[in-house]
Amino acid sequence: MLIMKTTFMLASALRQFVACPGNKCISLSTPELRFFVIDHLYNQLGEEKISRLVAAFYSQVKTDDLLGPMYPPDDWEGSEKRLRDFLIYRLGGPDTYLRERGHPRLRARHMPFQIGLAERDRWLDMMGRAMREADISPEIAPVLGAFFAQLADFMRNKEG
Numbered sequence: 495m496l497i498m499k500t501t502f503m504l505a506s507a508l509r510q511f512v513a514c515p516g517n518k519c520i521s522l523s524t525p526e527l528r529f530f531v532i533d534h535l536y537n538q539l540g541e542e543k544i545s546r547l548v549a550a551f552y553s554q555v556k557t558d559d560l561l562g563p564m565y566p567p568d569d570w571e572g573s574e575k576r577l578r579d580f581l582i583y584r585l586g587g588p589d590t591y592l593r594e595r596g597h598p599r600l601r602a603r604h605m606p607f608q609i610g611l612a613e614r615d616r617w618l619d620m621m622g623r624a625m626r627e628a629d630i631s632p633e634i635a636p637v638l639g640a641f642f643a644q645l646a647d648f649m650r651n652k653e654g
C-alpha cells in the first residue's frame with residue numbers, strides 16, 4: 495500500500511476504504527482516498543524525486559512554443575522553485591512555499607495567463623513526460639497524474 499504507516503481496509507459492503515492513521519479510523523470514498531494519499535506522497539517521493547520531476551518539466555517548458563512565452567524569461571530558476579516548493583508542501587512536505595508565497599490561490603495566480611483546453615493539455619503532456627523521465631513509480635504515477643489533471647482543468651480561464 496502507498497502509505498506504510500497507515501492501515502487501509504476495504505469495507506466492501508460500504509464500498510469505502512477505512513484509513514486508520516494512528517489509532518483513529520475514518521472512512522473514505524475513492525476521491526477522498528485519492529486526496530488523502532496526495533497529502534502524504536512526500537513521504538514516498540522525497541524532495542529529490544520531486545525536484546527531478548519539476549526540473550524535467552521545466553526543461554520542456556523553456557522551449558515550448560505554446561507555454562514557454564507565458565513564463566518570465568529571466569526567472570526560470572524562480573519559476574522552477576515556486577512549483578517545486580508548492581508540490582513539496584502540497585504533497586505533505588515542508589511548508590516553505592506557504593511561508594514564502596502565502597496561500598497558493600492557484601486559480602487567481604493563473605488569471606493573468608490565457609489558459610484553455612490546448613494550454614491545459616500541453617501542460618499535462620509535459621508533466622506526463624516529466625513523470626516518466628523522473629521514474630515516478632507505477633503505483634504513484636496514476637495518483638499524481640489524476641491530481642495534476644484535476645488542478646490543470648481547474649486553472650482553465652477561457653473558452654476552448
Ligand code: HEM
Nearest residue numbers: 564565573576577580595603607609613614617645646649
Ligand atoms: C493548466 C495549465 C497551466 C499553465 C499554462 C500554467 C502556467 C503558469 C505560469 C505562466 C506561471 C507563472 C510562472 C511563475 O512566475 O512562477 C505559473 C505559476 C505557477 N503554477 Fe502554473 N500553469 C498551469 C497549471 C498548473 C498546475 C496544474 C499547477 C499545480 C500542480 C501549477 C502550479 C503553479 C505554481 C505553484 C505557480 C507559482 C505560483 C506563485 O507562487 O506565484 N500550474 N503557472
